[in-house]
Amino acid sequence: MAYFWFKAFHIIGVVVWFAGLFYLVRLFVYHAEASQEPEPAQTILKNQYQIMEKRLYNIITMPGMVVTVAMAIGLLTTEPGVLKSGWMHIKLAFVAVLLVYHFYCGRLMGQLEKGQCNWSGQQFRALNEAPTLLLLVIVLLAVFKNNIPTDITGWLIAGMVIAMTASIHLYAKKRKRDKEKRLAAEASKADEEMTGQLST
């Protein structure tokens, strides 16, 4: 019975942990892009994102990670035999990468707070795709175990990497186009106002 409780809360922990990780780096995107705003909006936005990031990291992401790992230890103590399986060794390797990602995000948060982070919004967008790939691989390993279809998994990962790279590039192009349009509209408005003033 304990095994099922551990498994249920292991999965709940995973959901909370990933919700936190995904939203945290999305906030980093906004935080980095706030540098393009004029003052005082820039300082107000950065302070607000900083508060949101800290609360999210400490109240959601970190507890999600602790519950996932604690429940995983519970699962391993009730079913120690699973530690001998090949799929579990691979899963643990990917979980180790995920933990590095988690703490690296904590470090980036500190650098953003001190104004020492030079990452652009686009770089944070790319970083935010990493946990999606880890989630896919870890969940497939947990479900299929030693029977994981490596060919389909490989194609899935390749497809996701291509789709993510393309969407990041397309979005960057769209933002550039929108910015150019906005600047052109502002310039023509200023022009009209100037002409109006000269004619009166």
Ligand code: HEM
């Ligand atoms: C801290 C390292 C982790 C350990 C030691 C661990 C260990 C385990 C164990 C022993 C099970 C039960 C396996 C079974 O007999 O069915 C399990 C289930 C599961 N784990 Fe983990 N896990 C870890 C992290 C994660 C992470 C990070 C994720 C998600 C990204 C994850 C997703 C799952 C899922 C979805 C199941 C349910 C699989 C099923 O019932 O079919 N685990 N885990």
